[in-house]
Amino acid sequence: MSHKHFINDPTHLVNSALHAITLTNPSVALDATNKVVYRRPAPSDAKPTVSLVSGGGSGHEPSFAGMVGPGLLSAAVAGTIFASPSAEQIRAAITSRVDHDAGVLVTVMNYTGDVLNFGVAVEKAHAAGIKAEMVVVGDDVGVGRAKAGKVGRRGIAGTVLVHKISGALAAQGYGLEEVVKVARLVAANLVSVGASLEHVHVPGRAVPKKDEAGALDEDEVELGMGIHNEPGSGRERVELPGLVGKMLKQLLDQEDKDRAFLNLNSNEVVLLINNLGGVSVLELGGILAEVVQQLEKDYGVKPVRILCGTYMTSLNGSGFSISLLNVVNTDIGGPSMLQLLDYPCEATGWAAPISTKTWEEKNTAVREGNASTGQKADTSGLSYDASAAYKILKKGLENVVTVEPDVTRFDSVVGDGDCGIGLKRGAQGMLARIQSIAHPLKGDxxxxxxxxxxxxxxxxxxxxxALYAIFLNALAHALSTLAPGDATAQTWATALKKSCEALSKYTPARPGDRTLVDALYPFVDTLSKTGDVSKAAEASKVAADGTKGMAASLGRTVYVGGEGFQQVPDPGAWGLACFFLGLAGLGAPKVSEEGWETV
Incomplete structure (x- = not known):
């Protein structure tokens, strides 16, 4: 047994911890295959209510599985430690582990993997005829506007207030539109910031040495540290009063234009002090007292509700976060934010006990059966020549496989080197599918x-x-809305336009940000204008080539130093352009220092 952890196998750790939730709250069950903790089915005569689904990487307990229960979440989906759950897990939760007659609110914290994978699941829910809305929460001010850029603020502990308030509203029978409106209102009036004395250690990984790069000195604290060990605004050598002062300044100083995300202009303010996992209850009490004292003394703020405890952790992180909620009018003619915050719930992660009635009911009901694919199997009536399409699609996919070494080389310069392999894996999977006797193209x-x-x-x-999955699911949905008949180039262009619009809801990437979007949009725009695949592919090629020398605004390339982006095009854009060239009947291009040469 390691001196760091009692359980060193991260897979066993996550699975056993999820099972443990069902032992402490008899109103919830576990779909172990999809790592979904969900509320057991209500009586058949119960009136349908809006379901709330959330989740994210494990390691933040009691969020999110511990927040499942009456009056709070309907289901939570768990990924591996600090990694987003897959779109398939999330889709299974939405389509088969919660009621969706009254609609589903999906709440996710603003991390790229979470937003994209939850976005895929929402689009698949739409395709299955389920009314679902997604709210993205970004409450962290630890990274300001300039550094965050298009990605925006990270989501941290304040997210649990969005869950609690929207969960109470749903429990009282309000409709999806009202629940979504209030959830977004809470998120818009919420700010948080964290601090930690050290980085956490993930079970199963090598124990870092104290003198390794990035380690904090004994007298240092990371101000604004994220819940996945991400750095914040800087390191400080300061005692608790000075640290709290700096944190409150980042939350409330209207002169700090990089962080003035919220003007605390309400007479009612909610304060949440959250333990990142490794702070004793005794010390957390001392921290709370300091925060409350400085809020009143320096800002004239007396919170009307104070929550202090462990709500969203970073494993055993030796730190805490401060969240402030500006209580505003919900404008729905119903309960106030405070009334919703006070509304009773039964969830092990919230400061509310499980009732005697729930224990005595001994509810053993579970949801049976496997989750369906979520796609409608009916013929759409939108037809095309499957034989011709097979040859065209095969050529495009073969181009992607051929250029994998180049894409990998480019990504090794400006990223983490896995883009080429990922594209090749996807292309080979699609080739295997369309070449299979059991799964040929049907012409629909x-x-x-x-x-x-x-x-x-x-x-x-x-x-x-995740980006390709969102786009293709949105494309299927867009095509299903078009009139039956022959699928012409213009038909595809119309649907592709709608898919681009759907994709834009889940990523801020636009042409000029050095992403695959740089190759996608020109292809779609040119196809829409001309109906000519060759011209569209050429436009995509030119745009992808133009990413060479373009500074990245999004993705891992943002964090990679050096001048490599000056020498190579964006790997994702380049791989996609090669696919389009194949659709146009052209071979995979070769790239030299001088540029492209299409074979």
Whole structure:
């Protein structure tokens, strides 16, 4: 047994911890396959209410599984430690582990993997005819506007207040539109910041040495540290009063234009002091007292509600966070934010006991059966020549496989080197699918795109996989809204336009940000204007080549130093352009120092 952890196997740790939730709260059950903790089914005669689904990487307990219960979340989906759950896990939760007759609110913290994978699941829910809305929470002020850029603020502990208030509103029978409105209102009036004395250690990984790069000195504290060990605004050598002063300044100073995200202009303020996992209850009490004293003394703020405890951790992080909620009018003609915050709930992660009635009911009901794919199997009536399409699609996918070494080389310069392998894996998966006797192209645009989207979800991981999955699922949905008949180039262009719009809801990437979008948008725009695939592919190629020398605004390349971006095009854009060239009947291009040479 390690001196760091009692359980060193991260997979066993996550699975056993999720099971433990069902032991301490008899009103919830576990879908172990998809790592979904969900509320047991209500009586059949109960009136349907809006379901709330959330989740994220494990390691933040009691969020999110511990927040499942009456009056709070309907289901929570768990990823591995500090990693987003997959879109398939989330889709299973939405479509088969919660009631969706009254609609589903999906709440996610603002991290790229979470936003994209939850976004894929929401789009698949839409395709399955489920009314679902997604709210992204970004309450952290530890990283200001300038550094955060288009990505925006990270989501941290203040997210639990969004869960609690929207959960109470749903429990009282309010509709999806009202629940979503209030959830977004809470998120917009919320600010948080954290601090930690050291980075946490993830079970199963090598124990870092004290003198390793990035380690904090004994007398240092990381101000603004994120819940995945991410750095914040800087390191300080300061005692608690000085630290709290700096944290409150980041939260409340209207002169700090980089962080003035919220003007605390309400007469009612909620304060949440959250333990990142490794602070004793005794010390957390001392921290709370200091925060309350400085709030009143320096800002004239007396919170009307104070919550102090362990709500969202970073494993055993030796730190805490401060969240402030500006209580405002909900404008729905119902209960106030405070009334909703005080509304009773039963969840092990919230400061409310499980009632005697719940224990005595001994509810053993579970939801049976496997989750369906979520795609409608009916023929759409939007047809095309499957034989011709097979040859065209095969050529495009073969181009992607051929250029994998180049894409990998580019990504090794400006990223982490996995882009080429990911694209190749997705292309090979699709090739295997369309070449299979059991799964040929059927000549139905909606069904074939939906089937290909499923392959992408299974074969491709990471950010690129999520982006392609969102786009293809949105494409299937867009095609399903078009009139039956022959799928012409203009038909595809119209649907592709709608897919771009859907994708833009989940990523801020736009042409000029040095992402795959740089190759995607020109192809779609040119195809829409001309109906000519060759011209569209050429436009994509030119745009992808133009990413060479373009500074990245999004993705891992943002954090990679050096001048490599001056020498190579964006790997994702380049790989996608090669696919489009194949659709146009052109071979995979070669790249030299001088540029492209299409074979």
């Amino acid at each position: 645009a909606v069904i074939d795109v939906a089937n290909i989207a499923t392959v992408v979800e299974m074969a491709m991981d990471g950010t690129s996989g």
